[in-house]
Amino acid sequence: MKEKDQLLKKIVKELVSEEAIPIIEYLKGKSKISEFVISEELELEIHKTRFLLYKLLDHNIVSFIRKKDKIKGWYICYWDLNEEIINHLDQKMNDDKLDKLKERLKREEDNQFYMCKNACTRMDFDRAMEFNYKCPECGELMHIQDNSRTIEFLKDRINELEKDNTKKKLK
Numbered sequence: 001m002k003e004k005d006q007l008l009k010k011i012v013k014e015l016v017s018e019e020a021i022p023i024i025e026y027l028k029g030k031s032k033i034s035e036f037v038i039s040e041e042l043e044l045e046i047h048k049t050r051f052l053l054y055k056l057l058d059h060n061i062v063s064f065i066r067k068k069d070k071i072k073g074w075y076i077c078y079w080d081l082n083e084e085i086i087n088h089l090d091q092k093m094n095d096d097k098l099d100k101l102k103e104r105l106k107r108e109e110d111n112q113f114y115m116c117k118n119a120c121t122r123m124d125f126d127r128a129m130e131f132n133y134k135c136p137e138c139g140e141l142m143h144i145q146d147n148s149r150t151i152e153f154l155k156d157r158i159n160e161l162e163k164d165n166t167k168k169k170l171k
């Protein structure tokens with residue numbers, strides 16, 4: 001359970017913003033809470049509360065129903081936390097990360113990189129040729145950089161994430 005809480009916080013922080021964490025913590029275990037109540041309980045301005053709720057809604061982390069207030073005659077939104085979405089979002093975030101790492105790995109494997117000895121710039125072969133192998137920042141000659149350690153690092157990260165993913169899919 002605690003693990004799931006941490007995961008939820010991590011996801012909200014990455015996808016929405018840290019400011020939205022109190023909202024999801026408040027909604028946990030509750031059902032159909034009016035946005036005015038959320039705003040009041042969290043001492044958060046109503047516009048800000050709505051703004052964050054709609055951002056959470058973009059990722060299906062929350063859902064709402066609109067009901068007409070019988071006395072006041074206007075519509076009020078009542079919000080729920082969608083806890084089932086957590087694992088799904090976590091999976092998706094991992095998959096996105098994996099895709100990016102694989103792209104990066106391919107780029108590292110397919111290219112030669114040139115680096116200034118003063119570490120101002122690092123660029124691939126085509127760009128380095130455009131600059132006559134001279135650093136555009138300081139004018140030093142650039143050298144081919146051995147990127148085997150970067151490649152190793154990326155492969156390790158990919159392995160880790162893939163193992164993590166299989167574990168999660170088995171759960």
Ligand SMILES: [Zn+2]
Pocket residue numbers: 116117118119120121135136137138139140
């Ligand atoms: Zn330089």
